[in-house]
Each structure stands twice: as structure tokens, then as C-alpha cells.
Amino acid sequence: MTEAQHDALRVEVGGAAPYAVQVGTELLASLEVPQLARALLYDERLPASLVQSVRGALGPTVEVALPSGEACKTLAVMTEVLSRLARANLPRDGAVVGLGGGATTDLAGFVAASYLRGVAFHTVPTTLLGMVDAAVGGKTGVNLPEGKNLVGAFWPPASVTCDLGTLDSLPAWVFREGAAEVFKHGLIADATLLPRVLHADFRAGGPGLARTVADAIRVKADVVTRDLxxxxxxxxxxxxxxxxxxxxxxxxxxxxxxxxxxxxxxxxxxxxxxxxxxxxxxxxxxxxxxxxxxxxxxxxxxxxxxxxxxxxxxxxxxxxxxxxxxxxxxxxxxxxxxxxxxxxxxxxxxxxxxxxxxxxxxxxx
Amino acid sequence: MTEAQHDALRVEVGGAAPYAVQVGTELLASLEVPQLARALLYDERLPASLVQSVRGALGPTVEVALPSGEACKTLAVMTEVLSRLARANLPRDGAVVGLGGGATTDLAGFVAASYLRGVAFHTVPTTLLGMVDAAVGGKTGVNLPEGKNLVGAFWPPASVTCDLGTLDSLPAWVFREGAAEVFKHGLIADATLLPRVLHADFRAGGPGLARTVADAIRVKADVVTRDLxxxxxxxxxxxxxxxxxxxxxxxxxxxxxxxxxxxxxxxxxxxxxxxxxxxxxxxxxxxxxxxxxxxxxxxxxxxxxxxxxxxxxxxxxxxxxxxxxxxxxxxxxxxxxxxxxxxxxxxxxxxxxxxxxxxxxxxxx
Missing domain, CATH: 1.20.1090.10 (Dehydroquinate synthase-like - alpha domain)
Incomplete structure (x- = not known):
């Protein structure tokens, strides 16, 4: 365990297949995935240095750059990604690693759930929204023209790594966007989050950020532990x-x-x-x-x-x-x-x- | 329970979500599905009278005729079927009913597993292959250009109804095709099946047919109960x-x-x-x-x-x-x-x- 991993906050998610969420900084370069064969699926608009850091840690068998954001959440994109994994002969004991915002990890998770009827999934959210909402709870899926998230699977990840340093590359409105889910968690379960959202600095390293993110994740973790x-x-x-x-x-x-x-x-x-x-x-x-x-x-x-x-x-x-x-x-x-x-x-x-x-x-x- | 249902043989499949397989004749017209909203997905080449019998029993909310046989097992067909269900507003407490051979029920099962992240699935196999292999065990899925069944989900059905009368409409080579799975079950687990395959009359009503089919299903049911x-x-x-x-x-x-x-x-x-x-x-x-x-x-x-x-x-x-x-x-x-x-x-x-x-x-x- 590296020093950064040691300092990271942990949120445990229970249920049939328990897993842990790590929240901290400088976690990407020491990302660990037990499966030997790995497919890395990432948002094509991520900073190259960020992708390179994960690539260096994983040594992926195959990698696929996905259309940025919600544009990747279609069955057409999914079809192409699945074929790429098949052509690379990614085996049943391999893993899919999703790197990006909530849309990227939703697609990557559904690919993991469906490829060979299911392989291990590791998720590395790079947006606040992805960390506090999409990363925990195992909901994966894509959209149909008829509506959002109408197709998918419950496929809990094997690990969730929230590196707050990834938030640095994003404009301020993206933080405020993701904060809606933190505020929602406050409204349904933890009133202390409400003022923290409105006053906290969501920039990486801002005071209390890791704690606020971890507390928001915990609201969801507790709910999905009881009702996946x-x-x-x-x-x-x-x-x-x-x-x-x-x-x-x-x-x-x-x-x-x-x-x-x-x-x-x-x-x-x-x-x-x-x-x-x-x-x-x-x-x-x-x-x-x-x-x-x-x-x-x-x-x-x-x-x-x-x-x-x-x-x-x-x-x-x-x-x-x-x-x-x-x-x-x-x-x-x-x-x-x-x-x-x-x-x-x-x-x-x-x-x-x-x-x-x-x-x-x-x-x- | 109708007289035909009373006479049917039952094979129980255990595991986290147990279900029963019924094997008999004249079961279609009294097919029962507890969910109030139903999508009926069927092989477009099935005899119209057979489809009409199931339609009459179910009163489906929406029905989709699928390309016959393996041609339906693509993500493109799946995309279209999912959109049809969404346009019909099939709700989360609805059910998908698959009627056809193993390919049809594989596709229907994957649709059930994925639509709204999973709705109830009832399967009504109409081929020997579909009855003894595809119907039990919860494997669903589609093919990729790179290979067969490379995409899918484990999604056990809520019920399996094997009406041997459906076999009557098929040519003899289709029976002999399906018999390969019966013979395989004999080789791996039940030597008594081997001579029964080579001597039995697989036409509906042939002596011992229901018993042979039920015994072949039981081999698979016992295995998947222990290892889904x-x-x-x-x-x-x-x-x-x-x-x-x-x-x-x-x-x-x-x-x-x-x-x-x-x-x-x-x-x-x-x-x-x-x-x-x-x-x-x-x-x-x-x-x-x-x-x-x-x-x-x-x-x-x-x-x-x-x-x-x-x-x-x-x-x-x-x-x-x-x-x-x-x-x-x-x-x-x-x-x-x-x-x-x-x-x-x-x-x-x-x-x-x-x-x-x-x-x-x-x-x-």
C-alpha cells in the first residue's frame, strides 16, 4: 500500500459482493487491479497525462477511447466496444476498468456486466458526479432514444477509486453540476451536507473536500448495501x-x-x-x-x-x-x-x- | 390448474431464485404469467396457430415477431426490441415471455435481463434443443461477429413451459439436432439416456418422450442449481x-x-x-x-x-x-x-x- 492509499478515506459497501471506495489524492499511479488481463475504457477527452498515469499502472491488454460523456451511452457504442474486447481475446477472468465521468463508467460497467456474461469491473470516476453517484451501487447501462438508462444491469464494481486530483482539470460548472447529487444525499439522509455543499470549495485539496465526498458516498453506500x-x-x-x-x-x-x-x-x-x-x-x-x-x-x-x-x-x-x-x-x-x-x-x-x-x-x- | 398442467412432469431448479420446469402437452392455451403487463417475443416463423394460442392466454401488452432462429441474436435486433418495449411503456413489474427455439429464448432472456435493468422472464421453448438446453440455467445472450454467445447475462427465468405439442410442427432433422444435447447430458451424467436417445421416437406423444425430456432437463437443472x-x-x-x-x-x-x-x-x-x-x-x-x-x-x-x-x-x-x-x-x-x-x-x-x-x-x- 502506498502512502497515498494509506491516507485515503475508505467507504465500505456491503451486500452479496462487498467492495470498498477509496477517496483521496495521488491514487491513480498506484492503481491496483488483481486481474491479469485488463481492458481500459476511458473518455477520449480526458487529459492525456491522466490516461497515461492509469495506463502506466495497469498495462492494459486492450484500451478503447470512448466518445466523451453521454454520447458513449448507446447500444451502438457498446456493440463496437464488445467487439474490440472479443478481438483482443479478453478472457473471462479479465477485468474492465472504466475511467471517466458517470456516463463513461455507466457504459464501461454495462460492458463488464455483459461481456462473456460478466467480468470484473473496476471504476475510476473522474468527476464529482461520477464519484458520489455513478461509482457506487452497481447501476450500469445505456440510453435508448425513448429515454435515459432504460437498458442496463446491476453489476457492482470490484473496486472504486476516487482520486480528487482528477477534478482539477475540469471547469467549475462541472463541480457545481455534480454537487446536485451531494445536495440530494443531504436532502434525503444527511442534513449536515446541505451547508457544506453551499460553502465548500470543491476544488481538489479544498478544505474538507475528501470528507464531504466520502460522506456523500456513504449515504448512497448505506442505502445500496440494504437494497441493491x-x-x-x-x-x-x-x-x-x-x-x-x-x-x-x-x-x-x-x-x-x-x-x-x-x-x-x-x-x-x-x-x-x-x-x-x-x-x-x-x-x-x-x-x-x-x-x-x-x-x-x-x-x-x-x-x-x-x-x-x-x-x-x-x-x-x-x-x-x-x-x-x-x-x-x-x-x-x-x-x-x-x-x-x-x-x-x-x-x-x-x-x-x-x-x-x-x-x-x-x-x- | 388445468388437467394438462396436472399431468405435466415437473423439474425443480434451485438456487437463489428457484423455478419449475413443466413438461407435458396442451400447456400453451392455459399458460399463466403473474405479471399484468407482458411483452411476447416470438420467432416469426412459428405456426400462426401456436402463436395465437399463447397470445390468447397472455393478452400481451406488446408483441414483437423476431427474425427466425440465430438471426435474432444480434445487438441490432436487441436494440430494436428494447425500443419497442420502451415505446409500449412496459413497466418494471412487467414480464418478457419468449416463445421459440433456443435462439429466440436466448435473445428474449437477454432483453428481459437488460430492459430497465431486469424484468421477469418466462420462457416457452418450442424445440427439443430449446427445452433441454436453453430453457434451464439462466444463460441468455447474443452473438458478436467475433463469436457466439460472447455477450449476455445470467438471468434465470421465472417459469419454463415445455409443451411437447410444439415439436409436431418441426421437421425430423430438428429433433435429431436437439437430441445432441440430450445425448451430451447422457455422456456427462446419465448413461441411461444414451440408448433412449438412439431408440426413442422424439415425435410428440412418442412413448416415453416426456420422461426422456424431463430426465435430460433434470441433468442440467441439478448442475445449475449447484453452480449458476x-x-x-x-x-x-x-x-x-x-x-x-x-x-x-x-x-x-x-x-x-x-x-x-x-x-x-x-x-x-x-x-x-x-x-x-x-x-x-x-x-x-x-x-x-x-x-x-x-x-x-x-x-x-x-x-x-x-x-x-x-x-x-x-x-x-x-x-x-x-x-x-x-x-x-x-x-x-x-x-x-x-x-x-x-x-x-x-x-x-x-x-x-x-x-x-x-x-x-x-x-x-
Missing amino acids: TEQGERAFLNFGHTLAHALEAVTRHGVPHGEAVGYGLHYAALLSLAVGGADVTAHTRSFLAWQRPAPLPELTFEDVWPFMARDKKADHAGVRFVLLHEVGRPYLARVPEGTLRACFDAWRADVRGMTGADMNAEEHA | TEQGERAFLNFGHTLAHALEAVTRHGVPHGEAVGYGLHYAALLSLAVGGADVTAHTRSFLAWQRPAPLPELTFEDVWPFMARDKKADHAGVRFVLLHEVGRPYLARVPEGTLRACFDAWRADVRGMTGADMNAEEHA
Whole structure:
């Protein structure tokens, strides 16, 4: 174990196949994977030095540069990657290593789950979103034209390595994007995270960053340890996500996931209030004011409703939402369509005034 | 329970999610699936009356006719099927029902495993091969251009319904094809099956058919109950399959799976003998003489070796074969390339004289 690994924070994830998440700095160059044959799948836009560091540690049997971000999450890309692994004769006792943001690791995980009916998966998230959301819990998958994450597998990783140094290469809005999932974890389970998100410096090495990231991961780790395949409480992690997924789908992923979640958290807060819960909209308003997401195109309830209806939390009786009785007390319920529509209009009016709009345009460009 | 269901033989499959296989006649019209929303995926060349019978019992939410046989086992077909399910809003508590031969149910099972990260799967095999091999054990998947079954998932069905009446509509060579897996189960675990294969009438209603099919299924059920994900003895079910898969790949599925297995059983018997096992080649010769597979194109060891090397039983140290000490005593071992090559040449000379050749051409047309 290197000194950097020794200093890293660890979060344990339990269940049928337990694994550990490491959170620290300078972890990449000493990345260890027990399997002798390795496929390295990485986001093609990662800094070359970062990829080279992992390449040096792994000595991959085969490597595939993936289209950057959400563009890799298609069955067409997956088909090509699987063929590359087959042509390299990656064996059943080999491993797939995913290096990149949440989209990259979602695709890499589904490749690992499906290639030869499943090989070991190691994930190395390089974005805050990837660390606090995608890396833990074993959800992998790709999108369909009909909606996001409609295809995939539960395939927990063998290891998760969160090197905070990877965050340095990304623009500030990407941090604020990923912070939506940290804030969400605060809303459903750990109120102490809420002020830490709004005041912490998410730049690598900023005070308390490793602790905040590890605590946000722990919220998810505890939930998925108890409920891997979303029979119950795991659904709570989808707080804010029903509208978020619809916004992503209707804009064809023009809205980054974390900003869609930021928007979705406020809609879920409005719904929670409308059906009798505590008013947590001050929190979600504060978050949006801090996150400054890019403005949305003009959208009506009719635009997003077909995508919300296709949400994975739907069953034959209709779509269900994660709501809050109050901070830390989530529950799952159906909401009358009239309420969904009224809250959508209220949400639409609210967020018009709260986005980054002009001041953010330059950063997003 | 209907009278037909009452009379059906049952084989129990254990493990984390136990299920039962029913073997009998007149089971389709009373097929029962607990999930309220159902996607029916079926082979487009099935007799219309057979599909109509299942349609009447299920009242499917959505149905998709699949390209017949192995042609459906591609990621392109899978992509289209998944989109059809999404457009129909098939919910997470819905079910996929696969109706057809082993290829159809392999594809349907992988769709069930992947759609919304997994919905219930019910399988209704309509070929002997599908009943005794594909239906039990939870292996699902598709092919890549690089080889057969290189992509998939372990996704055990919720139920398996083997209606022997479905076999009536198929030509005789399809029965003889499927019998290769029955014979293989005999070789690895139940010597009583060997003479029953060579003397039984595989037409529906033939004396003892249900019992023979149920006994062949039981061999596999017992193995997969103990070892679902092929950590150990499940690999024995691949006796004869390393060459079989290579023959299928190199001919681009010009050889039907069961005939490839018939050929592969004889090669595996020759290998077993060459490395010191008992001589079971009289059995595999008898089987080939009975099965009368279509003749193969001219093939050299160099043609098939790259595909054997890509076998899923390979690990980083190379390809492994299932061999027999004697009937009922399989084991897994590496074989020197010189032995593989010498046995290939012996096998090639043997099978040249044993195929159906001319007499079979008409039936295969």
C-alpha cells in the first residue's frame, strides 16, 4: 500500500459482493487491479497525462477511447466496444476498468456486466458526479432514444477509486453540476451536507473536500448495501430524478445530468409541499442559486410528461415520485396528474429567474 | 390448474431464485404469467396457430415477431426490441415471455435481463434443443461477429413451459439436432439416456418422450442449481461445445447448433481418449450415425483454432476443454496444441464418412 492509499478515506459497501471506495489524492499511479488481463475504457477527452498515469499502472491488454460523456451511452457504442474486447481475446477472468465521468463508467460497467456474461469491473470516476453517484451501487447501462438508462444491469464494481486530483482539470460548472447529487444525499439522509455543499470549495485539496465526498458516498453506500436492486428504499436515491431524466430526454441530453437533477430537486420539493410535506423549497432554491445551471428551452408539461411516464419507478398502475415528509424522511407515492401539472407550472416560473443565464453562458461554451 | 398442467412432469431448479420446469402437452392455451403487463417475443416463423394460442392466454401488452432462429441474436435486433418495449411503456413489474427455439429464448432472456435493468422472464421453448438446453440455467445472450454467445447475462427465468405439442410442427432433422444435447447430458451424467436417445421416437406423444425430456432437463437443472454462474461444474455442460461454437462461428451459423454439438461431442471424445480417458468414441460415432448432420465445408485446424481460443472457458492461461474420464465423469483441462491438432485431423477423417450428406440434403432444404 502506498502512502497515498494509506491516507485515503475508505467507504465500505456491503451486500452479496462487498467492495470498498477509496477517496483521496495521488491514487491513480498506484492503481491496483488483481486481474491479469485488463481492458481500459476511458473518455477520449480526458487529459492525456491522466490516461497515461492509469495506463502506466495497469498495462492494459486492450484500451478503447470512448466518445466523451453521454454520447458513449448507446447500444451502438457498446456493440463496437464488445467487439474490440472479443478481438483482443479478453478472457473471462479479465477485468474492465472504466475511467471517466458517470456516463463513461455507466457504459464501461454495462460492458463488464455483459461481456462473456460478466467480468470484473473496476471504476475510476473522474468527476464529482461520477464519484458520489455513478461509482457506487452497481447501476450500469445505456440510453435508448425513448429515454435515459432504460437498458442496463446491476453489476457492482470490484473496486472504486476516487482520486480528487482528477477534478482539477475540469471547469467549475462541472463541480457545481455534480454537487446536485451531494445536495440530494443531504436532502434525503444527511442534513449536515446541505451547508457544506453551499460553502465548500470543491476544488481538489479544498478544505474538507475528501470528507464531504466520502460522506456523500456513504449515504448512497448505506442505502445500496440494504437494497441493491431497488426493491425498496434505493428508489429514494432518485429524489428529483423523475423530472431530471425527462429534461435530459426531451432536450436529447442538452442538459447535463447534474443540472437536470438540480432542476428536478426543486420540482420534487414543490410536489412534496403540495401533497402535505414540510417546505424544503428554500433549500432547493438556495441550491439552484448556487449551482447556476444553464437556462432551459421553453417547455410545457405536455413536453415532459411522456418521458416522466416512462420512468423506471413506474409500474402498471402508473408513475411514482420520491417525495419528502421533511429533510431526511423520503417516501414513494403516486401524485395526481393535476398536482403534477400545477407544480410544473410553479416550478417553471421559479426557475426562469434562477438560472445562470447570461453569466454562465461563457463557462458552458 | 388445468388437467394438462396436472399431468405435466415437473423439474425443480434451485438456487437463489428457484423455478419449475413443466413438461407435458396442451400447456400453451392455459399458460399463466403473474405479471399484468407482458411483452411476447416470438420467432416469426412459428405456426400462426401456436402463436395465437399463447397470445390468447397472455393478452400481451406488446408483441414483437423476431427474425427466425440465430438471426435474432444480434445487438441490432436487441436494440430494436428494447425500443419497442420502451415505446409500449412496459413497466418494471412487467414480464418478457419468449416463445421459440433456443435462439429466440436466448435473445428474449437477454432483453428481459437488460430492459430497465431486469424484468421477469418466462420462457416457452418450442424445440427439443430449446427445452433441454436453453430453457434451464439462466444463460441468455447474443452473438458478436467475433463469436457466439460472447455477450449476455445470467438471468434465470421465472417459469419454463415445455409443451411437447410444439415439436409436431418441426421437421425430423430438428429433433435429431436437439437430441445432441440430450445425448451430451447422457455422456456427462446419465448413461441411461444414451440408448433412449438412439431408440426413442422424439415425435410428440412418442412413448416415453416426456420422461426422456424431463430426465435430460433434470441433468442440467441439478448442475445449475449447484453452480449458476459457472464457477465450477457447470462448465461440464459445455462438453463438445468448444469445437461446436467454433464450427458455428467459422461457418457463420451455417451449421445448426445441435449438429455442431453432435460433431463437437465426437471431437471431445477423441480428445478425452488421447489424454488417457476411457474410449467413449463408440457412443459419439453411434450418435452421429443416428443424427445424420449436414456435411461440413472443408475446414482446417487453422480455420477453427482462432474461434476455439476465444471460447468463454478460456482464461489468461489459454483455452480449457471439458473431457471425460469415462461416461458420467467429466473434468476440465488444458490440452497441448499438438494433441488438439492431431485429434482435429482424426475427427475430420472420421466425420467425412458419417454425415447425412445426400440423403439429408432434401430435409435441410
